[in-house]
Ligand SMILES: [Zn+2]
């Protein structure tokens with residue numbers, strides 16, 4: 001199986017000091033239009049692929065984890081390259097340490113991941129037009145109603161492991 005067909009995706013920061021791979025497809029992918037993501041990225045939205053922490057393998061380097069305020073007030077831990085400080089993934093308190101939100105734009109083949117849901121579109125930039133065939137919510141949503149059964153099971157397992 002070559003890389004174009006496998007589910008394995010490699011990624012890294014912009015200076016190359018940190019390299020990682022995701023060894024399976026993510027559980028679910030958020031395109032978040034909240035003002036926090038806009039500020040943190042300096043852009044219109046953030047693209048976050050939710051995946052078990054143990055399915056993200058470091059190939060090179062060691063990210064520095066920065067404790068950062070978050071919309072929920074519970075804070076998030078953003079893993080950044082210690083040299084160029086590009087953000088690679090986050091852990092949110094709500095989901096726990098067993099689950100990472102990988103910044104899709106840091107993947108070498110980021111075009112292979114597309115959002116499963118658009119969230120916080122109440123603060124979406126007016127010139128961003130959403131496709132009609134993907135669920136979109138003014139704020140957050142009920143995962144139970146959107147995630148496929150396989151993803152719900154994966155999340156349950158990862159969350160319980162993160163607490164252990
Ligand atoms: Zn770097």
Ligand SMILES: [Zn+2]
Nearest residue numbers: 032033034037
């Ligand atoms: Zn957001």
